[in-house]
Amino acid sequence: MSELKAVLRSLYLEYKNQTTSQLKLLDFFFIFSLIVALVQFAYMIVFGTFPFNSFLSGFFTAIGEAIFTVSLRMQLKRDNTAVRPIGDFIFCNLVLFLAAFNFMG
Amino acid sequence: NNNNNNNKEEILEIKNDGKASILRYFIIGLVCILSFSIRLHSITKFESVIHEYDPYFMYRTTVNTVNEGIFGGLIDHFDEKSWYPFGRHVGETTYPSLIVTASTIHSILKFFGATNLRISDACVFTAPIFSCFTVIAIYFLTTEICGEPGAGLAASVFISLVPAYISRSVAGSFDYEAVAIFAMVFVFFLWTRAVRLGTLTWATLCAVSYLYMVAAWGGYIFVLNLIALHTFILLVTGSYSMRLYTAYSTFYCIGTLLAMQIPFVNFAPVRWGDHSPALGVFIFLQIWATISWLRSAIDRKQLKILFQSLILIIIIISIITVVIGFASLGTLFTGRLYSLLVPSAKGSLPIIASVSEHQPIPWPHYFFDLHLLLFLAPIGLFALFDRISDQALFAGLYAGTAFYFASSMVRILLVLGPIACILGGIALNFLLKKWFIAVKNSMSKSSNESHNHNHNHNHNHNHNHNHNHHSQSHNHSKPKLPLDVVFLVTLFICFMLYLYVLHCGWVAREAYSSPSLVMKSTRNDGVVGIIDDYREAYSWLSMNTDPNARIMSWWDYGYQIAAMANRTVIVDNNTRNNTHIATVGYAFASKEPQAINIVRKLQADYILVVFGGLIGYSSDDINKFLWMVRIGGGVYPSIKEPDYFNSKGQYDISSTGASNLLDCLMYRLCYYNFDKITNGFDRVRNQEVGRKNIKLKYFEEAFTSQNWIIRIYRVKSPPPRDRAGKFYKNKKLKI
Numbered sequence: 001m002s003e004l005k006a007v008l009r010s011l012y013l014e015y016k017n018q019t020t021s022q023l024k025l026l027d028f029f030f031i032f033s034l035i036v037a038l039v040q041f042a043y044m045i046v047f048g049t050f051p052f053n054s055f056l057s058g059f060f061t062a063i064g065e066a067i068f069t070v071s072l073r074m075q076l077k078r079d080n081t082a083v084r085p086i087g088d089f090i091f092c093n094l095v096l097f098l099a100a101f102n103f104m105g
Numbered sequence: 106n107n108n109n110n111n112n113k114e115e116i117l118e119i120k121n122d123g124k125a126s127i128l129r130y131f132i133i134g135l136v137c138i139l140s141f142s143i144r145l146h147s148i149t150k151f152e153s154v155i156h157e158y159d160p161y162f163m164y165r166t167t168v169n170t171v172n173e174g175i176f177g178g179l180i181d182h183f184d185e186k187s188w189y190p191f192g193r194h195v196g197e198t199t200y201p202s203l204i205v206t207a208s209t210i211h212s213i214l215k216f217f218g219a220t221n222l223r224i225s226d227a228c229v230f231t232a233p234i235f236s237c238f239t240v241i242a243i244y245f246l247t248t249e250i251c252g253e254p255g256a257g258l259a260a261s262v263f264i265s266l267v268p269a270y271i272s273r274s275v276a277g278s279f280d281y282e283a284v285a286i287f288a289m290v291f292v293f294f295l296w297t298r299a300v301r302l303g304t305l306t307w308a309t310l311c312a313v314s315y316l317y318m319v320a321a322w323g324g325y326i327f328v329l330n331l332i333a334l335h336t337f338i339l340l341v342t343g344s345y346s347m348r349l350y351t352a353y354s355t356f357y358c359i360g361t362l363l364a365m366q367i368p369f370v371n372f373a374p375v376r377w378g379d380h381s382p383a384l385g386v387f388i389f390l391q392i393w394a395t396i397s398w399l400r401s402a403i404d405r406k407q408l409k410i411l412f413q414s415l416i417l418i419i420i421i422i423s424i425i426t427v428v429i430g431f432a433s434l435g436t437l438f439t440g441r442l443y444s445l446l447v448p449s450a451k452g453s454l455p456i457i458a459s460v461s462e463h464q465p466i467p468w469p470h471y472f473f474d475l476h477l478l479l480f481l482a483p484i485g486l487f488a489l490f491d492r493i494s495d496q497a498l499f500a501g502l503y504a505g506t507a508f509y510f511a512s513s514m515v516r517i518l519l520v521l522g523p524i525a526c527i528l529g530g531i532a533l534n535f536l537l538k539k540w541f542i543a544v545k546n547s548m549s550k551s552s553n554e555s556h557n558h559n560h561n562h563n564h565n566h567n568h569n570h571n572h573n574h575h576s577q578s579h580n581h582s583k584p585k586l587p588l589d590v591v592f593l594v595t596l597f598i599c600f601m602l603y604l605y606v607l608h609c610g611w612v613a614r615e616a617y618s619s620p621s622l623v624m625k626s627t628r629n630d631g632v633v634g635i636i637d638d639y640r641e642a643y644s645w646l647s648m649n650t651d652p653n654a655r656i657m658s659w660w661d662y663g664y665q666i667a668a669m670a671n672r673t674v675i676v677d678n679n680t681r682n683n684t685h686i687a688t689v690g691y692a693f694a695s696k697e698p699q700a701i702n703i704v705r706k707l708q709a710d711y712i713l714v715v716f717g718g719l720i721g722y723s724s725d726d727i728n729k730f731l732w733m734v735r736i737g738g739g740v741y742p743s744i745k746e747p748d749y750f751n752s753k754g755q756y757d758i759s760s761t762g763a764s765n766l767l768d769c770l771m772y773r774l775c776y777y778n779f780d781k782i783t784n785g786f787d788r789v790r791n792q793e794v795g796r797k798n799i800k801l802k803y804f805e806e807a808f809t810s811q812n813w814i815i816r817i818y819r820v821k822s823p824p825p826r827d828r829a830g831k832f833y834k835n836k837k838l839k840i
Contacts, residue, residue, distance in 0.1 A: 052372060
């Protein structure tokens, strides 16, 4: 147990010191999207699936956001001055939200 | 891993030299013209008419869409003229891409000044136009797979001519496959590019084109599962990379969300069934990505401690997610898909087994539809081993799965066509490149060493000419390739390609260009006659019957009757309601007094039968009759197939036939008054009719077409109730 604590502490310190604030922001957004997805999922379990299409569009949007953020973070980590990945990210979000809004009903 | 990446860096760049690319685009333009024109044979042989049965429903819906808009005519449209009395909601039972595309083409051409353009012309030419797009898409897909534009050009020429694709995309074949093959190749091209480049944009574009594919054809399941299979194999063989993660996750998320917009697909992507492999691979990919990232980011010892502490929590969470996650654990696969995967299961579903396109392929058919590609495709697969990459693996998986499914159903040969062309193009490029390098080296005065090197390469050729000249021994210095060998081998290659073109042209002209609505027949003295009975009968129907009349016929003709005669039909080609079709079959297979009750219950006003006995037209209702018995017998057990065979077990329509067959409604309607012509000799069954002087009690003949192919009968309404007369008649008898 104490080993686990030591490992977690060292990981946390390493993370805090070595990642740039840009990447930290993306990580927080990633965790936030996952939490949103989890909350929606829990709501569906507790209160039922009606209306199913609204649940699906919200859930898939959250999961999609998480994936886009991961991919953007990886690309920015390799080369943090690049602008192209950000443009891709914006385009994908546009398509995702367009699809989700059409599906929500 | 680094080495792998370096190799991939080489492949990542596709050769792009300025002057050559102009030549390439010019060649592709010529190939597009070629693919467009080879599909026009049916128009030159007959006329610009829509072929077969299913396209007529598409045509009718396109007319509705052009007149009332996409929502009024297609997505929210309820069709009352079919499946009386149920009707059919068109939006929820049709894939919309083809219809939307055709009406868009019509609107665009009208906008640019073609004011007299008929909708049927726009429909007829949709397939050839999309074959041009397919040619371009195949070029891009092939260059993605192997990195050589030359292979792309070769593949594009192959796909423009290959009979497997021509069969479903001639001018006039207005069915889903006309646009679906283009959509499929385009999705595959964007997918391989997304996997190669790994950016979010390409993956999103792939998902958007996947939407078009889902809206185009039921075969989108194949596309989805092939992409999932490709991802899975890449993971399992150790080629995980960030590019793959981005590509598949984005494709799955946006693609599934978009796919559910189509009313026909509805919530199927998240229900347990044909789509579940994709979901499974998605979850597997997330887990693999997490583990892979953890392994690279965290020290090994620390990781071990972390895992050991949290393993229990991880297992519990995953079990809960999988079990509760998606509702409705229905059947794993629908009937049609199950019979595709396990071909022996087809026998249990007679309505699927009865369609001729669903039969397994006879072996010569492969050669008929693929010709030279049947030999070149395995060579192409071998050539891909020279430059193994993620995309090359995709080509191999596509080839394997398409070949397996094509063996179980003839129709799926259409899906095998594109990959055969791609592999054939790669093979041709591979062979020709090595051959021409050898030729070039033998033409110039280069050293013996390079000769040996080239000679070893030539071992891969399957040209028998070379075997005598090239042996394994490096001892004696090799002479240059003799000029006559060069000439002969090049001639041989050109001859093979020429045979391919010849074969494809012949097949397109003779085999796949008949509209099946209009037929040609040549008399003994060479005079060609046109048999246009179908349209004659439908126009009679549209002009001589009440607009609300209901026509009962076998389901094959439903779409055509609804589209051309504009009358309500009882059953049509959608085969959505098996019991309704079985009831119609029951009526046709019963004797007249029982049949009239069923016909009156179905509320039919006219009955339409197809009879080919006078001119020898063999796909008529008497030949299809046994399928009516089988399908009807599946629901009404009193109809048994052995009852309709004679004592020897043969299907016999002459006087030695079974009385069940000779007295049933179909027999009487087909052969009514037939004995007055040619003494009743049926030219299809080659027998003389068993029942002569047939008298119909409840039907009267309304119309028989010129060659007796279509016969229409009016159902006599029941006599008015005459209670008073019956009462007095009975009283009289008493007295």
